Amino acid sequence: MKEKVVEAIGLKKSFGDLHVLKGVDLELYRGETVVILGKSGAGKSVFIKIMVGLLTQDSGVMRVLGQDVEKLKTKALNTLRLKIGFSFQNSALYDSMTVKENLEFPLVRNIKNLTRKEKDLKIEEMLDSVGLPQTINQMPSELSGGQKKRIGVARTLILNPEIMLYDEPTAGLDPITCMEINNLINEVQDRFRTSSIVITHDLTCAKITGDRMAVLLDGQFRSKGSFQEVFSKAEDQQVKSFYDYNFIES
Amino acid sequence: MAEEADDRKPLLSKKIDKFFKGLADAWSFVRRYFQEAFLPPFEFKELIHQCYRIGVESLPLISLTGFIVGIVFTNQSRPSLSEFGASSWLPSLISIAVVRAMGPLVTALIAAGKVGSSIGAEIGSMKVTEQIDAMEVSATNPFKFLVVTRVTATTIMIPLLVMYTDFVALMGSFLNVNANEMVSLTTFFFQVFESITFLDIWSSVLKSIVFGFTIGIVGCYKGYNSTKGTEGVGRAANSAVVISMFLIFIEELLALQIVNAIRNM
Numbered sequence: 001m002k003e004k005v006v007e008a009i010g011l012k013k014s015f016g017d018l019h020v021l022k023g024v025d026l027e028l029y030r031g032e033t034v035v036i037l038g039k040s041g042a043g044k045s046v047f048i049k050i051m052v053g054l055l056t057q058d059s060g061v062m063r064v065l066g067q068d069v070e071k072l073k074t075k076a077l078n079t080l081r082l083k084i085g086f087s088f089q090n091s092a093l094y095d096s097m098t099v100k101e102n103l104e105f106p107l108v109r110n111i112k113n114l115t116r117k118e119k120d121l122k123i124e125e126m127l128d129s130v131g132l133p134q135t136i137n138q139m140p141s142e143l144s145g146g147q148k149k150r151i152g153v154a155r156t157l158i159l160n161p162e163i164m165l166y167d168e169p170t171a172g173l174d175p176i177t178c179m180e181i182n183n184l185i186n187e188v189q190d191r192f193r194t195s196s197i198v199i200t201h202d203l204t205c206a207k208i209t210g211d212r213m214a215v216l217l218d219g220q221f222r223s224k225g226s227f228q229e230v231f232s233k234a235e236d237q238q239v240k241s242f243y244d245y246n247f248i249e250s
Numbered sequence: 251m252a253e254e255a256d257d258r259k260p261l262l263s264k265k266i267d268k269f270f271k272g273l274a275d276a277w278s279f280v281r282r283y284f285q286e287a288f289l290p291p292f293e294f295k296e297l298i299h300q301c302y303r304i305g306v307e308s309l310p311l312i313s314l315t316g317f318i319v320g321i322v323f324t325n326q327s328r329p330s331l332s333e334f335g336a337s338s339w340l341p342s343l344i345s346i347a348v349v350r351a352m353g354p355l356v357t358a359l360i361a362a363g364k365v366g367s368s369i370g371a372e373i374g375s376m377k378v379t380e381q382i383d384a385m386e387v388s389a390t391n392p393f394k395f396l397v398v399t400r401v402t403a404t405t406i407m408i409p410l411l412v413m414y415t416d417f418v419a420l421m422g423s424f425l426n427v428n429a430n431e432m433v434s435l436t437t438f439f440f441q442v443f444e445s446i447t448f449l450d451i452w453s454s455v456l457k458s459i460v461f462g463f464t465i466g467i468v469g470c471y472k473g474y475n476s477t478k479g480t481e482g483v484g485r486a487a488n489s490a491v492v493i494s495m496f497l498i499f500i501e502e503l504l505a506l507q508i509v510n511a512i513r514n515m
Contacts, residue, residue, distance in 0.1 A: 052387045078389035092384035096372075106388035159388070 002029040004063075005163055005195045006051065011060035013046055020046050022219035023060065028163070033189060033196040035210030037203070037242065042216045044199040045089070048165045051197075052084055053077045065162065082110055085156030085194070089168040091148035093140040093155070100136045103127070103155050110159060126154040129191065130184060146177035150184060157192060164188060164196040170205045182208040203231075203243065215239050279471045286391070287398050296395060300403035304365050308411060311360060316415035319356055320422025323347065328430070337431060341441035344423045349446050350509075353416040354454050355502055358461035361408055362494035366469040369400050370490030373473025374483040382474075397474060401466035408462030409455050416454070453509045460501050468494045 006028035013021040020043035028034050036044045049055040050062050053069050062069045067080055093102050103123045107114065114122075127133045130150040140148060149169060156164065166185060170178040182205050189196055189209075198209050206213055206227065213230045215223045217238050223230045231243045324344055331337045373396055376382050385392040424438045469490040476486035 049383075054383055054386060081387050081389045084387070086384070086387045088380045088384055090379055092380040094381055094384075095375075095379070105385075106390070109388070109390050155384075155388075 002031070004028070005030050005065055006197070007061075007063040008047070008050075009061045009063075011047070011050065011062060012058045013043065013050065013055065014058055019219055021057070024216070024219070024221055026214055026221065026224075028195055028197055030195050031189075031193065032211040033185070033198060033209055034212045034214060035198045035200060035206040036214050036216055037201060037206055038216035039201065039242075043219060044216055045167050047216070048086070048167060048197060048199060051165065052081055052086055082159050083162045085153075085159070085161035085164045087149070087152050087156055087164065087166045087169060089171055091140070091152035093143075093148055093151055095140045097140075098136070099127070099132075099138050099140070099143075099151055102140070102151065103158055106155065107158050122158060126158050127151075129157065129187075130154040144177075145173050146180060149173070149181055153184060153188065157188065160192065161194060164192075164194045166196065166198045166200075168199055168201075170200060170202045178202065178205065179208075181205075185209045201242075215242065217242075275475070276471055279474070280467060282393060283398060283401055283467060286394050287402060291394070293395050293399050296399040297402055300399050301407055304361075304400075304403050305407035305410060308361060308364055308407075309414070311364060312357060312411055312415055313418050315356060315360055316353070316418035317422040319352060319415075320344070320348065320419035320424075321426050323352065323419075324423040324426040340427055340431070341423070341433070341438050342445035344427075345420060345442040345445050346450070348416050348419045348423070349450050349454055351502070351506075353419060354412045354458050354461060355498070356419075357412045357415045358408060358458070358465065358498045359495060361404070361411065361462070362465050362498060363491055365404060366465045366490045366494045367487040369404075369466065369469030370473045370476075371483055371487035373397075373400075373470055374476035374486035375480075377474060377476050378479050378482060393474075397470040400470055401463060404466030404469075405459055405462040408465065409458035412454060412458040412461075449509065449513065453505065453512075457501070457505045460505070461498050464497045464501065465494050468497065 004027050006026070008024060008026045010023045010025065011021050012019075012023050024047065026034070026036075026047075036047065038044045046055060050057050051064055051069065053072070056070060064080060065083060067076070069077070069080070072080060093099075094105065097105065100123055103126055104119060107119060107122060123136070124133060127136060130153055132147055132150050132154070135143060135147060135151065140151070143151065153164075153166075164185075169181050169185060173181065185196065185198065185205075186209060188194060196209075198205065200206055210227065212225065213223070213227055214221045215230060215236075217236075222236050223239050230239065324340060327340060327343055328337055331339055331343065373382075376396070382392045382396070385395065420439075420442060424433075424435060427433045427438060428435070472486040472490040472493070473483075476482040478485075
């Protein structure tokens, strides 16, 4: 039986009167990619932010690598965070630092006693893995949207995470760059043996990257399963319209 | 139930509630600064970088302003003193005014505009573009890295800038006095140091430390709590300046009362 790396049980989260998550359950098994689909504001990002302790749930349990995130003290939470790579929607590159400094930032803070040469090698290796070695001395403002996403991924990979979280990896990108990002997600999965959660409302991205889908609508997962299982016989009108709107040929 | 009751509250009551909630929030931010500032790990490299940005990069503006203040204040004071045949007291008058009030106040107000707004905008933009979250998920304490370093840097650098402004303003004043009254540099500074006391210098330094802390903490607080995208960043920068300036005047008033009380003891 496969090992569960993430397990959410009855997770609830509200912001004032707005009930974003109404008791959701989800498991992520080692080595697989789960895609969470849903409308904007459905609570997809909230779900993964609870996973890394950026937000706290109102009730329910979020277990990551066997640890209850809510109950962890700062030090233990930080140790857990090092095993999770978080690729943000807008890349969240530190805009006052060069690409090299962006990659070096998590490295020098979390791995002590690295020599200058070791750091440089690691940075070059990561930039090679996302196909952007030439950007090393550039500032984030000089990069395109797709390049920023790739550098964001490289920055999270530098600490060898066990779990990768992608928040809207293809949002705001042209179709060709979207394809490149989708391929990158799969390459990362194969090369670094990570388990991943991809948050998106792009069905092409979901189909290419995901082993399993979970459709989050009205604060609950309405449908779970493979792409075919979720969309080929979709009876839920909202799930069906989600598919129809994306114009994907089955 | 509580929310329904909240909806029924009159507008004024809601505003008062909001004000006190904001005050409590700001207080917990200040408390967190003191909790985190003295606990390792210390971000020395970033602190030095911020000291450089806040101190060295403010020098041209501070120099120009201090110099002009010295010249203008001397020029404006001369007619009044001349009426009583007391223009020889100009160095004493200027030194007391510059060291006790104008140096710290002018420096702090300029720093509030230049440094406070830049801190508010920088941290605000990091907040709305999720850079602070990115720092947190990479196991770095963003409060320590961004807030503690900047507030400490302003607290260290503003007193140094004030001393520098005092010197530049006095030099500006000397040039004016020298051109009009033919007073030598030695005589000018002899009169200056004869007029100012240790209490003047210490109160000026202590006041500047408080001003520096205020500029840093207000800029960071406003930036750290900014919301609503780019509009929020603009607001954070703007309110960082306005609130810092307001607090600096209040602190100046309080410092004046305290120093006068000590002087009369």
